[in-house]
Amino acid sequence: MITSLQTIFDRQTMAARKDAYFRYVQSRAREFFTPEGQYRPQVEPDRRITYWILPALLATEDAAIRELALRVYAADPCWEGWNIFTTSSIAANLVRERVKLTPELIARSEEHLARFVDPGDGRVPSSGANDYMFHGFNDNMPAMATRAMIFAGEVLDNAEILDHGLFFLEGLCAHFQRRGLLAEYNSSTYTPITLVALMDIAEMARTAEAREMAEACANRVLLDMVAHWHPEIGGPAGSSSRAYLPDYTIQLSTQNALMWYFGYPNCLDPIAMLSGDAYGGPLHHGPDNAFLTAQFVECFAADFTEVRPEIQKFARAPRAYPYEVRATMDSGKTAECLTRTYVMPHWSLGTSSGVMWAGQAGHHVTLRGTLLRGDDPTDWRQRVALWHFLRSGEKDWGDMEPSYNNTVAPTTHVNDYGQWHTIQSAGSAMVVGHLGTSLYDKEIHDLTFVIIASIFGTMPDELYANETPLETWSGEAMARDWHFLRFDEVFVGLRAAGVLDERTLPVRRVMKNGYLRIEVPALETTPTRVTPEFRKDFDVAYVLEMASAEECSFARFRAECLAAKWTCYRCFYRNARYQGRHGELQIVDSIEPEGVRFMAVDGNLEAPAFFSATGMDPALTRLFPDGRTVRQRRLVFRTEFVGSLFYPAKQQVLAMDEG
Numbered sequence: 315m316i317t318s319l320q321t322i323f324d325r326q327t328m329a330a331r332k333d334a335y336f337r338y339v340q341s342r343a344r345e346f347f348t349p350e351g352q353y354r355p356q357v358e359p360d361r362r363i364t365y366w367i368l369p370a371l372l373a374t375e376d377a378a379i380r381e382l383a384l385r386v387y388a389a390d391p392c393w394e395g396w397n398i399f400t401t402s403s404i405a406a407n408l409v410r411e412r413v414k415l416t417p418e419l420i421a422r423s424e425e426h427l428a429r430f431v432d433p434g435d436g437r438v439p440s441s442g443a444n445d446y447m448f449h450g451f452n453d454n455m456p457a458m459a460t461r462a463m464i465f466a467g468e469v470l471d472n473a474e475i476l477d478h479g480l481f482f483l484e485g486l487c488a489h490f491q492r493r494g495l496l497a498e499y500n501s502s503t504y505t506p507i508t509l510v511a512l513m514d515i516a517e518m519a520r521t522a523e524a525r526e527m528a529e530a531c532a533n534r535v536l537l538d539m540v541a542h543w544h545p546e547i548g549g550p551a552g553s554s555s556r557a558y559l560p561d562y563t564i565q566l567s568t569q570n571a572l573m574w575y576f577g578y579p580n581c582l583d584p585i586a587m588l589s590g591d592a593y594g595g596p597l598h599h600g601p602d603n604a605f606l607t608a609q610f611v612e613c614f615a616a617d618f619t620e621v622r623p624e625i626q627k628f629a630r631a632p633r634a635y636p637y638e639v640r641a642t643m644d645s646g647k648t649a650e651c652l653t654r655t656y657v658m659p660h661w662s663l664g665t666s667s668g669v670m671w672a673g674q675a676g677h678h679v680t681l682r683g684t685l686l687r688g689d690d691p692t693d694w695r696q697r698v699a700l701w702h703f704l705r706s707g708e709k710d711w712g713d714m715e716p717s718y719n720n721t722v723a724p725t726t727h728v729n730d731y732g733q734w735h736t737i738q739s740a741g742s743a744m745v746v747g748h749l750g751t752s753l754y755d756k757e758i759h760d761l762t763f764v765i766i767a768s769i770f771g772t773m774p775d776e777l778y779a780n781e782t783p784l785e786t787w788s789g790e791a792m793a794r795d796w797h798f799l800r801f802d803e804v805f806v807g808l809r810a811a812g813v814l815d816e817r818t819l820p821v822r823r824v825m826k827n828g829y830l831r832i833e834v835p836a837l838e839t840t841p842t843r844v845t846p847e848f849r850k851d852f853d854v855a856y857v858l859e860m861a862s863a864e865e866c867s868f869a870r871f872r873a874e875c876l877a878a879k880w881t882c883y884r885c886f887y888r889n890a891r892y893q894g895r896h897g898e899l900q901i902v903d904s905i906e907p908e909g910v911r912f913m914a915v916d917g918n919l920e921a922p923a924f925f926s927a928t929g930m931d932p933a934l935t936r937l938f939p940d941g942r943t944v945r946q947r948r949l950v951f952r953t954e955f956v957g958s959l960f961y962p963a964k965q966q967v968l969a970m971d972e973g
Contacts (some may be wrong), residue, residue: 316659317545321577323618323626331575331616338585339370339607340379346613351385357604358718362909364390365403367608369615372414374821384416393422395790396430396440398527402458402511403612405431405465408425409518410615427466432475436952440810441466443959444950446483450645452556453498457511460650464515464524476521481951483515483527487944489644490534490937494925497645500542501556502567503598506784509535513616519858521573526601527944529620530937536621540629541639541927542655543573544662544684548580548691549695551654551684556677559596559711559726561698564684564767566593566606572613575630580691584610585693595694595770600723622971624934631929635659636740640923652922654738659887661804663860665743667913667920675728676752678784680736681745683860687772698801701766702856703747704732711766712827730855732763735903737913737920741860744880746888748905749852753844761842763812763854764836767799773826776800779823787830791821797832798872807875808850810834810856811882819854832856848905855882857892872892887911 321327344356346367353359353908364386371383392400408415408423415423446459453884460482490495497614498504512535515528544551549564560567566587574581580601586604587593599605631918639655651668666680679701688696709715709725717723747763777784778798779791791797793811800806812819812834824831834854842848857880861871882890883907891900902911913920925935937943950956953972957965 316497316635317579319545319579319630319632321579322629323621324400324577327577328575328618331577335372335571335575335585335610335614336370338588339367339611340374340376340659341609342368342604343379343382345381346607347386348587349382349385351382351387351389356602356719358599358602359588360599360605361390361392361397362399362403363604363608365391365393365400365407365566366611368403368407368611369411371413378573380414386420388416388419388422388425393426398441398446398455398458401426401430401441402462403490405462405469406511406518406615406900408516409465410514419423421497424469426478427462428470428472431462431466432478435953437959439959441788442475442951444695444956445958445960446481447673448489448497448776450489450497450649452504453486453496454504454507454511456486457508461511461514464519464521464528467811468520472901476524478525478951480521480527481947483524483531484529484944484946487527487937488946490531491943493643494534494641494923494935496535496555496656497539497642497643498555499538499641500550500552500554502550502561502564502569503558504556505535505539506568506572509539509853510612510616513620513710516620524937532620533622533625534937536933537625537628538641539569539573539927540625541641541925541930542664544580544657545580545633546659546691547662547684547686547697548573548578548582549684549697550663551657552651553666554679554680555643555645557679558598558677559663559724560598560680562679562701563596564697565595565694566597566614571610571615575614576618582692582694588946590928593694596724596726598726601717601721622934622939624931627932628930633657634929637928639664639927641925642922652920656738656740658741658862658864660802660862661741661860663738663741663858665738665745667736667910669733669735669908676731677727678730680734681743681858683806683858685801685804685806686861687774687804695770695772698769698825699766700765700806701729702732702734702747702761702763703730704747704749704761705729705856706731706753706761712829731761733908735901735913737899737901737912737915739899739915740896742892742894742899743857743858744890744892744894744899744901745858746855746882746901746903747843748854750847751849754846755844757841757843758837759839759841760835761837761852763810763836765808765810765832765856765858767806768829769828773830774801775800776868781872789823790821791832793818793821795821796872796875797823798868798875799830800868805863805868805871806861807859807871809875810831810854811886812836812854813852815851842925846906853882853884853888853905857894861895906915 441459441462448456453478463479512532571584637657649668657666683700714722732747878894
């Protein structure tokens with residue numbers, strides 16, 4: 315049954331959900347803070363909580379809670395220094411909540427903005443630093459910096475700070491005129507931060523130019539989120555620029571809270587999930603949930619009155635399956651990515667063709683499959699996700715690590731040391747990978763390629779190795795073996811392989827920390843220094859198929875996978891071809907020099923798509939509905955300093971004409 319989407323962006327639904335969430339936050343205020351405005355011992359000592367939570371606490375009719383909120387706000391030590399998060403929140407809170415703040419807090423806010431938003435001609439850490447331009451890295455921080463500069467410029471009547479904020483917005487407009495998605499696209503943690511900061515400007519800035527650019531960019535970010543949201547599962551589909559454990563596993567995230575606020579059905583109710591023991595899934599900044607409770611307030615603070623009607627109409631339209639999204643983004647030093655997402659009612663598969671941030675961030679989800687293993691998407695245990703990563707030492711998914719106040723919590727991030735090239739057609743995907751450069755000249759003791767599925771303690775309904783049913787998952791395998799999983803009516807097939815220095819690597823089925831895994835170990839105990847030669851000698855790859863009962867039976871699915879043909883070898887360059895259930899996939903690439911010669915589906919080069927989705931009017935991808943364009947006036951705001959304040963990057967200027 316296809317979910318009704320008529321509540322999405324319904325003003326009454328949104329108002330009711332905002333009120334309900336703010337009331338919930340108010341009910342927990344005394345649990346988080348002492349009467350003097352200090353954090354209680356069990357609360358994570360993260361200073362952002364103070365600034366995020368303020369709008370919810372000031373929204374109450376209870377004078378005692380409002381007074382407590384102001385004491386908490388006044389007591390925080392972050393007033394005496396700059397921070398990309400708190401300084402931006404101070405600016406937004408001053409504009410949004412000014413009539414509820416004391417004269418002392420208003421003056422303190424204005425003083426903070428004057429001192430820290432854009433001081434030192436860009437040569438000291440500040441919101442105006444060159445590092446926070448929109449230049450293809452973590453967009454959420456430039457968005458927060460822009461919000462701080464626009465509001466500070468207006469509040470302080472400082473034309474230069476305001477102009478600096480407008481310059482940042484010009485840069486984001488320039489990006490969206492050449493690419494469909496943010497650099498930090500489809501991220502359940504970070505894309506909402508960017509959206510909220512831009513929407514604050516669109517709703518509250520006094521400067522028309524700022525409002526117009528922010529509104530245009532906010533609507534494009536929102537279109538990314540709407541297009542990639544899977545309404546039947548109640549979570550995001552597709553690859554992602556940056557992810558933590560709740561994001562990988564489509565669980566309780568900032569994006570989930572935001573989509574719930576928008577009126578989407580089948581989301582995890584943030585009030586229910588943060589209350590008591592209703593939720594036992596991955597939690598960002600656990601084990602106490604004060605951090606999430608406060609962070610989610612940012613999702614509800616804006617009214618989202620500036621959402622384009624055409625986007626609202628697209629969001630409410632019933633999904634026609636199969637549903638597909640294709641879009642482009644660029645990021646970091648060299649990455650140009652084509653993203654692809656294929657969605658069916660109970661599952662999705664998404665891939666990204668490029669290497670984000672030159673493979674150094676370790677957050678990029680280049681392939682993600684998601685599925686619902688039952689009929690209740692609001693039960694977090696029924697959500698299953700699978701992805702891959704290259705692990706070397708350090709922590710692993712499911713490991714417990716020290717948290718605040720002598721507690722422990724499951725790790726929420728594991729570095730991926732791999733670089734990946736992917737190709738996809740419908741529910742078929744091929745991935746070829748190798749070691750990134752971040753481990754150069756380091757001694758490592760283990761290196762394992764892993765394909766992982768989050769099953770939260772419940773095994774698949776059926777397991778097969780080739781044609782043999784399995785009673786248990788763990789066991790040895792070979793590169794020619796297919797591994798099959800059935801989750802209710804959704805089917806998954808996997809085949810993995812690896813080679814190191816002409817040695818075929820073992821393939822293993824493993825259960826670890828509650829995760830179902832296929833592992834291809836390259837190093838296990840032998841100390842090895844990573845050299846360019848070692849990197850060139852290491853290859854891993856896999857093919858994946860997904861389907862469901864509306865397409866075929868599990869038996870037929872297995873038979874079709876077993877009949878598929880896969881060739882993957884390297885001599886001078888790497889050549890991989892998979893003839894599977896949805897045609898022929900081919901990648902010809904190289905590890906050194908790094909790059910792809912071509913990727914093809916059925917022999918045809920993969921054509922880039924700016925931004926398209928099934929049922930989406932192409933006109934929605936115009937940044938401005940009237941078709942106008944915005945040009946960035948120059949590449950840096952202050953031409954006398956183009957360097958970084960936060961990284962040891964040399965400033966080398968070859969030409970810098972004025973004007």
